[in-house]
Amino acid sequence: MVLREDVRAMQFDDGGPSGSAVDTVVRQIRELISESKLKVGDSLPAEREFCAEFGASRNTVREAMRILKAYGMVEVRPKIGATITDNRMERVFDLFSFNTMEISRKTYVDIQGYRSMVEVDSVERMFDNVTQSDINELRDLNRSVRDASTLRAASEADFAFHLRLVTILDNAAVCEIYRIMKPVIIRIMGRRNPFEAFATAVYSEHVAVVDALEARKRIDYQYALQSHLDQGLKYFNRTTEASA
Numbered sequence: 001m002v003l004r005e006d007v008r009a010m011q012f013d014d015g016g017p018s019g020s021a022v023d024t025v026v027r028q029i030r031e032l033i034s035e036s037k038l039k040v041g042d043s044l045p046a047e048r049e050f051c052a053e054f055g056a057s058r059n060t061v062r063e064a065m066r067i068l069k070a071y072g073m074v075e076v077r078p079k080i081g082a083t084i085t086d087n088r089m090e091r092v093f094d095l096f097s098f099n100t101m102e103i104s105r106k107t108y109v110d111i112q113g114y115r116s117m118v119e120v121d122s123v124e125r126m127f128d129n130v131t132q133s134d135i136n137e138l139r140d141l142n143r144s145v146r147d148a149s150t151l152r153a154a155s156e157a158d159f160a161f162h163l164r165l166v167t168i169l170d171n172a173a174v175c176e177i178y179r180i181m182k183p184v185i186i187r188i189m190g191r192r193n194p195f196e197a198f199a200t201a202v203y204s205e206h207v208a209v210v211d212a213l214e215a216r217k218r219i220d221y222q223y224a225l226q227s228h229l230d231q232g233l234k235y236f237n238r239t240t241e242a243s244a
């Protein structure tokens with residue numbers, strides 16, 4: 001996999017009068033990768049060679065490599081040195097997986113707002129694309145939500161149901177972004193629902209969504225799904241009241 005175009009697209013400071021020395025070296029390294037037509041698995045020059053070629057200090061080169069590593073473009077291993085890699089998607093996943101961070105009301109509203117745009121507002125495309133096979137799979141996934149034996153399993157099944165719903169849109173980019181957001185969506189699902197609710201309320205809400213989708217009832221579909229997504233706000237309202 002060649003990264004030349006991806007490297008050019010990375011948004012770093014170009015190291016002009018207002019750019020730092022590290023920004024400059026980052027730019028120079030990515031230009032080297034592009035101009036040398038390096039690809040995943042190829043080795044980069046040694047640290048001392050970068051220092052000599054770019055006229056930079058060892059600390060500056062190390063910091064530049066650290067930035068490229070953080071972006072998932074470079075891997076540095078002892079006795080081997082730096083090689084080109086492509087872990088950019090993993091870095092994006094990491095962005096959404098801070099398990100110790102508290103989910104704020106604003107974060108909840110923003111995430112659910114995104115889900116509403118994808119799942120609710122796209123109703124016309126949903127109705128155009130949906131097949132009986134889609135309906136059958138959604139019902140099977142919903143039974144997995146109902147029958148899950150742990151909170152984690154129920155949340156995973158809940159996410160699988162909604163991801164399957166999103167796949168009906170037949171848009172690879174939307175599906176990939178939805179998958180990237182999985183860790184935080186899973187946490188929201190587990191936070192808004194006690195375990196016993198998955199087999200009762202969540203399952204029933206899903207049934208209403210699928211029934212409306214199968215019957216092509218636009219208003220019923222949007223109402224059922226939006227109400228389902230909004231249920232978690234009750235948790236934050238209770239939390240606010242308890243704090244007060």
